[in-house]
Amino acid sequence: MTGCTRRRVLGGAAALAAFAAPSLVRAQRDAPRELRRLVAANRILANEGVVDAFGHVSVRDPRNAQRFWLSRSRSPALVELNDLMEFDLEGAAIDARGRTAYGERVIHAAIYAARSDVHSVVHNHAYGVLPFTITGQPLRPVVHTASVIGAVIPVWDIRTRFGATDMLVRSIEQGRDLAATLAGNTCVLMRGHGAAAVGASIERAVLTAIYLQVNANVLLQALPLGTPEALSAEEIARSAEAQFSPLALDRSWEYFCQRAGVDPG
């Protein structure tokens, strides 16, 4: 009763056993690295405060571009390997095995369907980002580590096409509308709700979501001081490339894993 419950983590053998479930046999040979990194991604995003009780992160199946992996309905801080479920690009579970899926899995499905260059999607409600979804104040990169969020970050309002809702992205049509607003950009804000960040890999999507929040926090502090000078379009493009070079990407992935207490995968 109120006994301390420490984070239980699947050891190597148990994890493989989990993978040995029939529906996972196909994925077992080459997918594990992606799935292990997906677990790490969940823990990192929770540890950095990018997600709280809510929010989720997915990865496209490296062997089947029409599928993606996402946790069952569970807070990212708690996600383990056998919570991961596979979905198609309409958001239907391939083999649910009784597990309940996130209601908003269609955000991921619709973005993967629209963007073949995207291999990972983060959806979150980072507190520092939320003010930019409700004030009309644009969120633009002002520091080089945040160049990866991109020069343009559109704001999507579910009400525009769907009227008064419970604010959640529940149907594939809503997901497609969000993906259309995201267009070719890296991040999209959602009015009174949160954001989505995409990347060509789990590491990129995770770092983009983290530095979207960092940039938002810097901007929140800078705006009362004067008019912040944003990076130029060329600086953003060049800096984003540098931030996603192995030199910078490996260093930051190792760092965020260590802080979250997870193996880099």
Added chain:
Amino acid sequence: MTGCTRRRVLGGAAALAAFAAPSLVRAQRDAPRELRRLVAANRILANEGVVDAFGHVSVRDPRNAQRFWLSRSRSPALVELNDLMEFDLEGAAIDARGRTAYGERVIHAAIYAARSDVHSVVHNHAYGVLPFTITGQPLRPVVHTASVIGAVIPVWDIRTRFGATDMLVRSIEQGRDLAATLAGNTCVLMRGHGAAAVGASIERAVLTAIYLQVNANVLLQALPLGTPEALSAEEIARSAEAQFSPLALDRSWEYFCQRAGVDPG
């Protein structure tokens, strides 16, 4: 001397022994789950910074609607099962066994008396919420996770009916006046003091108190940027229903328990 004092938590057997005290026999059969969750609620609210040294949370007795449970006078971070005391709806202790009650237990008593739909009450002084009690700036839900706080949050000022006081709600009359201002809403602010949040269950009251603070913090950051767009009344109603669906409620309860290091009860 200055030796480390680690959180001591009642184990299962000791907890049952505590329950075996004469006055608890009646409650022992079906109440324990509520009481275990009440201990968890105390720890969660402390861990999330919703309460500090002060603040408290109660639950209506599931077997006797004229009674409610609340800790003895102790900071929520430290509350254990045998700190819980039972009170009637005037705030009188049923069986104090020498324990000292919170001075402000009448907040709970008066709200339970006025609102048969309420089964749990949180009273707190969350720092982010306090600015809204002293500036006339209304606290309205601007993000969907906070829709549960409700469309209208009145502000109560003890001075209006009781003049200069020590700011504490000490008499049942003061409690009733607060409950009258709360009326049919979910939250009420108290000028220069704090807030009360109510719910149909412990989980709902706790999550409402947490997201009242989250919403306040988002609003504090958004206000210097422009005029924040609030959720519409219909969005609030629909979203609150979604946030209190088992899908969302179970996920967040598990999450906040894990962060606080307590068993979900």
Added chain:
Amino acid sequence: MTGCTRRRVLGGAAALAAFAAPSLVRAQRDAPRELRRLVAANRILANEGVVDAFGHVSVRDPRNAQRFWLSRSRSPALVELNDLMEFDLEGAAIDARGRTAYGERVIHAAIYAARSDVHSVVHNHAYGVLPFTITGQPLRPVVHTASVIGAVIPVWDIRTRFGATDMLVRSIEQGRDLAATLAGNTCVLMRGHGAAAVGASIERAVLTAIYLQVNANVLLQALPLGTPEALSAEEIARSAEAQFSPLALDRSWEYFCQRAGVDPG
């Protein structure tokens, strides 16, 4: 080398041994409780972020009103029983035993000399309080838990009487000037430097310093929202009495000790 250094704390027996040093024999019989609480006070203030590398807290000797106890020059987070030194009301060490005293011990000496009602003094640089020392914005209690800071908090500027200095209170004359500005109040701010808070006991001085910071933080957030309504003078007086009642004082002392991992003493 970069090996983890965990907080080493004097156990009971070793602590008594430390007290058995000749100069401490007199104090040993009735002072220990005050000294143990002084160690706890150091740790609490560090844990709550009221002090960082700098800042200090003292207690008047309960057996000799012309003496007070204060740590040797050491950050409060690290203070142990045998760091405590005794001083007279000019700031001279009674028995230094080779230990180096804080340069600003005269703050304590001068306040004890001027205020026979004061039995404990905290000097600190809490970050939330500092803006009020340099902007002319008055720091007034706006929430009831902070009523203990008092209705009037003067600001002292060392430059007024002593010209350009290193900003430190180094001479007993400077200490007396500060004490004169404090006058009969509970807190005094120091321009570009920090604050001092006094109390009739260690517990009161510590809680006053903590809630001075809480109130400053609430005010920093409230000021951009509108004109915060302060507590009235009568509300401050009545509420301060309630906050220092055993019901509230014991509860918060137990809480802050638990958070700091120290025995309540």
Added chain:
Amino acid sequence: MTGCTRRRVLGGAAALAAFAAPSLVRAQRDAPRELRRLVAANRILANEGVVDAFGHVSVRDPRNAQRFWLSRSRSPALVELNDLMEFDLEGAAIDARGRTAYGERVIHAAIYAARSDVHSVVHNHAYGVLPFTITGQPLRPVVHTASVIGAVIPVWDIRTRFGATDMLVRSIEQGRDLAATLAGNTCVLMRGHGAAAVGASIERAVLTAIYLQVNANVLLQALPLGTPEALSAEEIARSAEAQFSPLALDRSWEYFCQRAGVDPG
């Protein structure tokens, strides 16, 4: 798999073994203290949030003023003794042994070349400091503990001489341009990027970087309240001397080491 990876720290013997690598024999006799302190400096800066995934700290070789030590490309939170590499004042590695160097090591090289009085350099992106790099709002010391940052803090913009870049200081020419803007000051801000802080010792550079952030945070909170009164030039000079006296410097070094869980070296 997602198993907890605890900070692995080199024990004394293993550390010496690392030093026994051929290229380190010369340094082994008198350099170790500096190198141990350099590891501690990395951990302290990470623990205080002055650096995150990015940022670095170096020390000039005490036996050869034309050389300096800096970690291989790794986040400061993770740096161990055998990550340290030696460089010349053009930024070329003396004996890389397969290790990858930070891209921005030329910041350090150029400053050591330009400033014989500097023995340690910190480069970082502290979030509180960043708003001052993009708004034109000057960062001036307003509290005495931050006097060490100096009266004048210039802002360098890489675009002025190098046009659109990836914002990183990659060439020795860029490093020299930054060093020229730093001139004889202690800190320099970099537009949309971060800052560099220098010192006559590791301890001084580290404390300067920490209090640069503290001062920035105080100023961010003070600016909305009114016009903050800065310390006068004479107060800054006198106070900086006091803050770097052994009394203050040793106390704060011990404190920051304890917080970071590292041996003071």
